[in-house]
Amino acid sequence: MSAGTAPHRFRRGPRRRARAVLAAAAAVVVALSGCALLASDDTADAPATGLEAADPTAIGDVPGDLRSFYTQEVRWESCEGSFACATIEVPLDYGDPGRSSIDIAAIRSDSTGEAQGTILVNPGGPGGSGVNIVRDSLDYVASDRLRENYDILGFDPRGVNRSSAVTCYTDAEQDEARQESYPADASEDELLALMTADAREYADLCAERTGELLGFVDTESAARDMDILRALVSDEKLNYLGFSYGTQLGATYAELFPDRAGRLVLDGAIDPSLGNEAITLGQAGGFERAVRAYVAACLQGDECPYTGTVGDGVRQIQDLFAAVEREPMTAGDGRLVPVSTFVQGFILPLYDNRNWPTLTQAVTAALNGDASDMLYLADLAAERSPDGTYATNSTAAFLAVNCLDYPMTSDPAQMLADEQELMTASPTFGRFLAFGGITCAPWTYPPVLAPAPLRAEGADPIVVIGTTGDPATPFEWSTALAEQLESGVHVTWQGEGHTAYGRSNDCILDLVDDYFIDGTVPKDDTRC
Known part of the structure; x- marks a missing residue:
């Protein structure tokens, strides 16, 4: 669905030659792509605002150098009409929490009934804005029934939009980049040289304008931020709805904090064992x-x-x-x-x-x-407005996260071989997806993660949803993730398009809502 990303993962580059880079923003928007024309939901009651601190019983056992982040007082203020907004402090570097902090922007829609907790949502990307999807499309990510029983919490992950953000292009520079192309008659060597030079220029620009944050926007760090958010809304366990790349983020959370993983629904799953290629x-x-x-x-x-x-x-x-x-x-x-x-x-x-x-x-x-x-x-x-402004920094954030999460090959011979494989798999789009490794090769910060299966041993049941006709996160990825997770439960929607919840049918809607509200675990391999 972002609005991911997605997924999902189309490789962005600083300039766009036909074969060099496909338009990655289509992947970043994953969940929002299905609801871009939906009206904002303004039916929620006025939110509760003011200073709030975490319930001590929700904090759990955390290292002493992180405790101040888990116990911070949060000032919720009325925003966007019917929502409450806040800024949360988290460590820049979890390896050295005392070094400095960064900001995470959050938005909350209070339940219309008696809340039994909070559901944290992520629309995908990486780079998708959870603040925007809750603000603009609340009825897309949460049914009336779900909103009656839960507060819905959206956040912009580190590096994204209203949080401490990756900065690369200005709006005018991004407009210029989206209008550029390389000479159609250039040789392979000439194209590789042009793309490499542009990638270097872009990487240097991102490093200069973003600073050290650029090295700390990886998925594992974002998942650790989610545990601080969980504690600050006084939930002993995290309830979470993640779409597309949000499934990677949610599964990573469960791997890090299996005893704090509550009711997790991962829709449009990514297989964490797969590499970039x-x-x-x-x-x-x-x-x-x-x-x-x-x-x-x-x-x-x-x-x-x-x-x-x-x-x-x-x-x-x-x-x-x-x-x-x-x-x-x-x-x-x-x-x-x-x-x-x-x-x-x-x-x-x-x-x-x-x-x-x-x-x-x-x-x-x-x-x-x-x-x-x-x-x-x-x-x-x-996410460009008619006046030439871009609503978020999704392009830059997408690239920054992927460059830290995935080692990528930039060997010319291997990329040429990969191109042929891509063109076999997709005569229509394959050549536009090739040579993505060039973009991250000159990145200032090397990858800090590597693909690996996620088990989340000891976690509560985790519902993984796959759509048979999903283009951005192919169906087989959902079965792979559900099999890797010790408590994975797989659900299939037989349909077309990216993700299922909010755009499929009552079978999926009721199944997800029943799990969140009543704890009813769907039967493994349920088909809707």
């Missing part, structure tokens, strides 16, 4: 399946721009991409639309099959020479 390959296949499903549905309608068989329609899309790569289009507002931005716009509606008609409209306009609708979709993915 395997994740990219899995997404290539996922989006190829999604585009075929989209074309098949389109051909059943009356106003479809594709003709012939499904295979014919997919080839027509590939031809359109090739034409834009040869000659970038210009939108109605005068902005250039190179193929990477064009593909970014095309991919976003594939996250939710309810948006397929919008994609058809944009493709039809582009075939008639107007790229404005496709640029509009790309702007939604990048």
Whole structure:
């Protein structure tokens, strides 16, 4: 679903040549991609505000040098109409908590009934704003029934948006980058040299503008922040709903704090044992399946721009991409639309099959020479407003987290071999996903994590949901995560699009709500 990310994990680069980098913002927006047009929910009662301190029984056994963070007083203030907002202090470096602190922005929607606790939500990414998704789409991440029984808490993870944030491009610089492309006739060596130089320039810029925070935005540190949030809302165990990349964050929390992991639901799961290259390959296949499903549905309608068989329609899309790569289009507002931005716009509606008609409209306009609708979709993915401002720093945060979480190959020969594998898995998108390792190679801070299975031994049941037609987090990743987790319970939604809760059916809705509210654990391998 972010609004992830996703996932999910498309590799971003400082400049966008067709093959160098796909539009990663479509992955960052994961959960929000399915609800970008939903209205903000303003029905919550006025929040409780004022100073609050953690219940001592909720703090648990924490090291002495972290205790001040767990016992801090939090000032909740009314914000955004019907919410309460606060800023939480957490250590910059959990290896040296006394060194310095950073800020975590949080937003809370109080329950409409008698709260039995708090549910922390994460929309994905990495880089997705939990503050924004709670503020703008509360009814998407929590049903009326769930909101009656729980306070809903959103937060911007370290490095993201309103929290202490990664800073790379200005809005104007990001606009410029999204309009750039490399020469279509450049040789392999020339392209690699150009991409490497741009990656170095971008990495240096991020390091200069962000400072030492850039080395501490990894997923494990963010999961440790979540335990401080748990204590500060006085919950002895964390109840958590994570989408897309949020499943990685939630599973990491359970691995670190299995005795404090309460009712966790992980929707649109990432397989934590996979490395960067395997994740990219899995997404290539996922989006190829999604585009075929989209074309098949389109051909059943009356106003479809594709003709012939499904295979014919997919080839027509590939031809359109090739034409834009040869000659970038210009939108109605005068902005250039190179193929990477064009593909970014095309991919976003594939996250939710309810948006397929919008994609058809944009493709039809582009075939008639107007790229404005496709640029509009790309702007939604990048979280760009019509006035040229970007709502969040999701692009920069996505890259910063992934560069710390994943070792990546930047060997030219290996990347060329990976490109061929990607193109086999996805003739439509594969070449746009190649060469992602170049972006992190010059990063100021080396990776601090490595892919590995997560067991979370001793944790309460953890519900893992997979969608059979999920393009960004392929279904098989959910089965893998559920099998790795000692207490994993797998649930399948037979549907199209990214994630399930909030956009699927009553079976998924009731199953998740029953688990959070009553503790009813679904039967393993339930299908909805």
